[in-house]
Amino acid sequence: MQYIFSAFVFSLLVAIFAVQNSLPVTLTFMAWSFQLSLVVIILGAATFGALVILCLAMLVQFRLRRNLSKVRQLNGKLEAETTALKSKLEQYEQNAEKKETKS
Numbered sequence: 001m002q003y004i005f006s007a008f009v010f011s012l013l014v015a016i017f018a019v020q021n022s023l024p025v026t027l028t029f030m031a032w033s034f035q036l037s038l039v040v041i042i043l044g045a046a047t048f049g050a051l052v053i054l055c056l057a058m059l060v061q062f063r064l065r066r067n068l069s070k071v072r073q074l075n076g077k078l079e080a081e082t083t084a085l086k087s088k089l090e091q092y093e094q095n096a097e098k099k100e101t102k103s
Helices: 004-019 038-102
Strands: 025-027 032-037
Touching: 004 025, 025 038, 032 038
Parallel strands: none
Antiparallel strands: 025 032
């Protein structure tokens, strides 16, 4: 909830900043030249930045889920191994007790 509130406040501040800076500006890229309102440039840059952050966050989330899956698989294997070793230990202890009682 705190993240949503922070995103809303940031979006509101960007929108206020963009509306207050609505002068037309010339944007030149290589051989092209565009005249756009500064509002469009500011909002476009903010949207592009948000999309980049979203893509990076999704990539990190994917990696974390993959690692979590691997750790869970390893945990299952180790639990099975622990159970098998405990049963072997119990068998050895029972055999040792039988040998002691026979002696």
